[in-house]
Amino acid sequence: MTHSYDEFDEDFGLSGLTQKVRYPTLFPDETEALRLVERMAGYFDGANAGLLLEDVRLLLESPLPDEVIVTLWLAATRRYFDPVAHGLDGRAWLNRIADVCVARIRLDDPSFVLPAAPEPVGEHGVRAAVLEEIRGVSPALTKAAVTSLYAPALPDVVPALERAVAEVGADLAFRLFLRAMKAYFVPIGEARHSRFLLLGERLGYHEFVVDDGCLNVWDDLAD
Structure with missing residues (x-):
C-alpha cells in the first residue's frame, strides 16, 4: 500500500503533532494538551484529522506494548509532554487523540464512521x-x-x-x-x-x- 503525501508541505499526522509539542509550551494537564490536538486536527483544512486518526489507529491496533508506545511519543516530543505523568497510559492518550480527530471529521461529514483498520504504508522494501x-x-x-x-x-x-x-x-x-x-x-x-x-x-x-x-x-x- 502506498500513499501520496506530497501535497502536505510540512509534517502531518502524529509526527506533525509531536513536532508542535515544544518547550516552553508545557501542558499543565490533559485539557491543555488536547487543545493542541484540536488545532492540529484542523490543519490542511481539516485533512490532517484523517491522517492523525490513521496514525493513531495504527499504533492502537498494533501489538506494541504500551511502554513502547509511550517511548515513541516521548522520543518524538523530547519528553516535553509525558502522558503517564498526567495519569494516562499510552493507549489511553492515543484514544483521546482519536476522539478529537473523529469529532473534527464529523464537523465536515456528520455521517462519518470509523473505517476498517488501516494498513501499514510503504512496505515495498x-x-x-x-x-x-x-x-x-x-x-x-x-x-x-x-x-x-x-x-x-x-x-x-x-x-x-x-x-x-x-x-x-x-x-x-x-x-x-x-x-x-x-x-x-x-x-x-x-x-x-x-x-x-x-x-x-x-x-x-x-x-x-x-x-x-x-x-x-x-x-x-x-x-
Missing part, C-alpha cells in the same frame, strides 16, 4: 531501508536521548523505533524516527541526509516533511 538508517545512527541517537541536558534520559529509543518498523510499518516509524532525530539534534552527514530524502520520496512525502530545517546535517561527517 522500505522497511529494511528505514531499519538500516535507524541502526546506523543508533549509538548517536541513544547517547543523545540519555545525556540530553534538557530532558530526562530515555535509553530505549532505538529498540522502540525498531519495533515500530516491524509492527506498525515503515511510514509512521520513519516519520517518528525523523522527529526523534530532530528533537535530540543528532548529527548526520550529507550521505545519510540524501538517503533520508530518498526514503521520503519512496514514501510519497514532500521534501519538507523530511527536512524542515531541523535536521543537524554536517558536510564533513562521514556516515
Whole structure:
C-alpha cells in the first residue's frame, strides 16, 4: 500500500503533532494538551484529522506494548509532554487523540464512521531501508536521548523505533524516527541526509516533511 503525501508541505499526522509539542509550551494537564490536538486536527483544512486518526489507529491496533508506545511519543516530543505523568497510559492518550480527530471529521461529514483498520504504508522494501538508517545512527541517537541536558534520559529509543518498523510499518516509524532525530539534534552527514530524502520520496512525502530545517546535517561527517 502506498500513499501520496506530497501535497502536505510540512509534517502531518502524529509526527506533525509531536513536532508542535515544544518547550516552553508545557501542558499543565490533559485539557491543555488536547487543545493542541484540536488545532492540529484542523490543519490542511481539516485533512490532517484523517491522517492523525490513521496514525493513531495504527499504533492502537498494533501489538506494541504500551511502554513502547509511550517511548515513541516521548522520543518524538523530547519528553516535553509525558502522558503517564498526567495519569494516562499510552493507549489511553492515543484514544483521546482519536476522539478529537473523529469529532473534527464529523464537523465536515456528520455521517462519518470509523473505517476498517488501516494498513501499514510503504512496505515495498522500505522497511529494511528505514531499519538500516535507524541502526546506523543508533549509538548517536541513544547517547543523545540519555545525556540530553534538557530532558530526562530515555535509553530505549532505538529498540522502540525498531519495533515500530516491524509492527506498525515503515511510514509512521520513519516519520517518528525523523522527529526523534530532530528533537535530540543528532548529527548526520550529507550521505545519510540524501538517503533520508530518498526514503521520503519512496514514501510519497514532500521534501519538507523530511527536512524542515531541523535536521543537524554536517558536510564533513562521514556516515
